[in-house]
Amino acid sequence: MKRTIPAVSISILVALLTVTVVNGCATGQTRHATSTVDYLYPNTKDPIVTPGIPVLTLPMRVGIAFVPGDGGGNYGRGLMAVRNQRFILTEKKKMDLMQEVANHFKKYAYVKDIELIPSAYLTPRGSFANLDQLRTMYGVDVVALLSYDQVQFTDEGILSFTYWTIIGAYVVPGERNDTHTMLDAVVYDIKSRKMLFRAPGTHHIKGKATLVNLSEKLRANSEEGFNEAAKGMITNLDQQLAVFKEKVKERPAEYKVVHSPSYSGGGNIDLIGSAMTLVLGGFFLWKRRRA
């Protein structure tokens, strides 16, 4: 019996599909990711928004938010998709991470307030229109958009995956039970649509889990991955902030800095200082009357 060309093609296609499906079930990879690029520039491959000249009014009001994913920000395949459904980065965990970043940046005199913006206020693929809404709602001038990309492999052999960031892609090789995490902070001046600076934090955990405790171990690795990546991101944010400050001084045509009347330091006595002095004064008077 003679085989026709379409029949051969279909056979090959079926064989390839079978291999892919079998491979997909036997191996595993879970990926949880959100993308600042997708959030800000959803309808175009190349960003075409022309930024203006940012006018930074000091001290600034800064917002911090996690960008939402298209479909909840996670996807997986193979065994891991079933095993690791309870993703570690819950809304509470996100708020904790944002609080950590906020605590670190409160110390700067040019930061007046830091607002933690819950995920519910960010629309998937909301772009700058959504940021404008946040600007009105929270009164923030500048926003730090946090995105994440975490991949956990449970496969033998050489694997790789790609981190997509606002400035391009990083290809990272992976091995069995590895956990790769990246947190990326991109700081934007909302009004001018200008990116001020960005700072990533990455972390890699070499997998040592056995099949017995794989699920728990990977979950712990996931959490550790985010915590460590956050530390790296904060360190990088500090460095990038210092670089940005120099850039602002060197390029006054590109960045305008305006000092609001409140950009002043005040030697102020607080209520505790006042109360302490009143006690001292009161005791002194009482003692003087008795003398």
Added chain:
Amino acid sequence: MEAAARLKAGRLPFWTLTICAGAVLIFLSSILESILIFDRTAIAHGEIWRLVTGNLVHFSALHLAYDLSVLFVAGAIIEIRGYRYYPVLCLTAALFIGIVLYRAEPDMLYFAGLSGVATAAIVYLCLHGLTEKGAWRWVCAAALFGLGIKFGIELTFNESLLFATGSREFLPAPLSHLVGAVTALFLFALSRLRERNSLQIRPAQ
């Protein structure tokens, strides 16, 4: 005995009243305020008196009221008890606060407020109190302990514990409090050293 004698003298807190009156006068005059405020740009152009006089300027009535109430109480007790070098303390504390803020807080364009000087006065008062006997000594020790904790928290969080002026019309500068306290500590140590030296010289004469 010595302290009691000082108390009976009933002296008027001249320096404290002068400083408080000066601060009120400056607050009422916008011209004086603009000439005297700690203005980084003006200081860089040679108006160095602002390093000291910035301490006498205040941003709001509430800011002025809180700072003056503390300085008045602490300063008046110091003067009534006759502790030495109080005017020197106020002047050096104001000068050091201005210099340190100018060097250490390059982002701070303006600074105003007497709280650093007031803190210096409280610390100076309490340090002298430690050398006396009775309950006053313990009250002063407790106040110093409390101040130590307050400074620690303020510097860690770069924030006042309970911001007294209500609105955030300016950013708190806890460093000024620390500089005031350190100045008071140094001046107190110097004054004690000097007293000790003079006591040692006297028997030889």
